[in-house]
Amino acid sequence: MREAYQSDLRHVVEDLVHMASLVENAIRDASTALATGDLALAERVIAADMTIDQRQIDLDEKIVEMLARQSPVATDLRLLVAALRMSSSLERMGDLAEHVALSARRRYPDLVVPEQHREALATMAELVVQGVVDAATVIQERDLALAGLVERRDSDIDAIQSELYRAVTRADDLGTEQVMDLILLGRYYERLGDHAVSLVRRVAFLVTGEAIDAHSPVTDVPEV
Amino acid sequence: MREAYQSDLRHVVEDLVHMASLVENAIRDASTALATGDLALAERVIAADMTIDQRQIDLDEKIVEMLARQSPVATDLRLLVAALRMSSSLERMGDLAEHVALSARRRYPDLVVPEQHREALATMAELVVQGVVDAATVIQERDLALAGLVERRDSDIDAIQSELYRAVTRADDLGTEQVMDLILLGRYYERLGDHAVSLVRRVAFLVTGEAIDAHSPVTDVPEV
Numbered sequence: 001m002r003e004a005y006q007s008d009l010r011h012v013v014e015d016l017v018h019m020a021s022l023v024e025n026a027i028r029d030a031s032t033a034l035a036t037g038d039l040a041l042a043e044r045v046i047a048a049d050m051t052i053d054q055r056q057i058d059l060d061e062k063i064v065e066m067l068a069r070q071s072p073v074a075t076d077l078r079l080l081v082a083a084l085r086m087s088s089s090l091e092r093m094g095d096l097a098e099h100v101a102l103s104a105r106r107r108y109p110d111l112v113v114p115e116q117h118r119e120a121l122a123t124m125a126e127l128v129v130q131g132v133v134d135a136a137t138v139i140q141e142r143d144l145a146l147a148g149l150v151e152r153r154d155s156d157i158d159a160i161q162s163e164l165y166r167a168v169t170r171a172d173d174l175g176t177e178q179v180m181d182l183i184l185l186g187r188y189y190e191r192l193g194d195h196a197v198s199l200v201r202r203v204a205f206l207v208t209g210e211a212i213d214a215h216s217p218v219t220d221v222p223e224v
Numbered sequence: 225m226r227e228a229y230q231s232d233l234r235h236v237v238e239d240l241v242h243m244a245s246l247v248e249n250a251i252r253d254a255s256t257a258l259a260t261g262d263l264a265l266a267e268r269v270i271a272a273d274m275t276i277d278q279r280q281i282d283l284d285e286k287i288v289e290m291l292a293r294q295s296p297v298a299t300d301l302r303l304l305v306a307a308l309r310m311s312s313s314l315e316r317m318g319d320l321a322e323h324v325a326l327s328a329r330r331r332y333p334d335l336v337v338p339e340q341h342r343e344a345l346a347t348m349a350e351l352v353v354q355g356v357v358d359a360a361t362v363i364q365e366r367d368l369a370l371a372g373l374v375e376r377r378d379s380d381i382d383a384i385q386s387e388l389y390r391a392v393t394r395a396d397d398l399g400t401e402q403v404m405d406l407i408l409l410g411r412y413y414e415r416l417g418d419h420a421v422s423l424v425r426r427v428a429f430l431v432t433g434e435a436i437d438a439h440s441p442v443t444d445v446p447e448v
Binding site: 060 | 288301308309398400401407408444
């Protein structure tokens with residue numbers, strides 16, 4: 001019984017890591033579709049989001065069953081509650097990747113992002129993907145030094161978003177639709193970065209027992 | 225012991241309803257500050273978000289303690305897990321209200337929203353506030369007919385957002401900053417509406433045992 005229980009707990013962590021890898025692929029593919037105008041790839045990301053949603057439903061069901069059957073306490077209970085939160089974040093990240101893909105599809109065969117802003121978007125995408133990869137490692141290995149790196153990288157993402165918004169505000173060669181796309185895409189990537197931070201903070205809380213959320217909220221308002 | 229436990233469960237519901245009323249006030253005040261350029265009111269909303277954040281932390285702590293001490297099963301367990309999710313939604317709604325207030329503050333003493341778009345924003349704000357009020361009633365009274373109304377009202381909010389985005393796209397008298405503000409404000413209200421739906425769906429799931437999330441996801445992508 002105890003052994004099965006420990007194995008269940010390990011499976012929860014594995015499920016989270018697996019969800020993170022699905023999310024990583026979704027963000028990567030959506031960003032490629034955005035950069036290259038690859039409609040088929042965008043469609044695949046949009047279709048695949050259902051898989052991520054279903055993973056969350058299954059994982060949550062498993063966690064509720066464990067809570068009911070095992071009545072875990074202390075660290076194990078905290079892990080399960082944190083896992084509920086993390087699966088929510090990952091599901092939402094899947095939605096945001098889908099939004100990027102939908103944006104690419106909406107303007108096809110045009111490219112959404114005007115040339116002068118492509119580098120900013122590509123850099124945000126890269127940093128976000130790296131954030132998800134690292135968050136998965138943090139979930140698996142509880143490496144708090146790496147968690148700190150995810151936090152610092154999120155500040156870089158915020159800075160690029162602010163710079164992008166300022167550049168858009170200054171630009172006089174953008175159509176209104178382009179402005180709209182850039183503002184929303186900036187916001188999607190920025191939110192993705194926040195969710196990666198939220199994932200690693202949950203792990204940090206499990207390890208240290210100290211909530212950092214309360215005193216240093218994740219910034220999600222662009223400074224323009 | 226049992227009695228104390230039942231009373232704890234009732235307190236969880238009361239705490240959620242109270243958080244909802246704080247969120248309702250935050251959205252209402254932020255929307256007034258946006259419409260009237262009331263800087264002091266915007267500042268109050270921004271400062272008050274900490275209270276909502278702290279309520280979530282306290283409520284979550286209480287729920288985890290109940291899970292640990294009472295080892296609830298079946299309906300009670302589902303209620304507590306749903307409450308964890310609902311407190312997350314409410315906390316996020318507080319953030320979004322704060323974003324509206326920050327937007328008002330950023331452009332002070334100018335009004336953020338150009339005259340021709342004020343009605344759309346004011347209507348979205350009203351519908352969102354009504355959604356939160358009704359969601360609180362649904363949480364307290366488990367009135368699924370009212371839950372249906374919250375869902376339908378969210379479709380109206382989405383429709384106004386889409387119309388706003390189309391109007392912004394067609395407009396030739398808006399500065400880029402104005403476009404940016406309108407797009408982000410439209411998004412904040414639309415997300416607020418989604419969260420209200422998410423709250424009532426959690427209650428519907430508790431009552432009926434049927435998840436509707438899986439098959440009818442909340443739409444959060446504007447059709448433009």
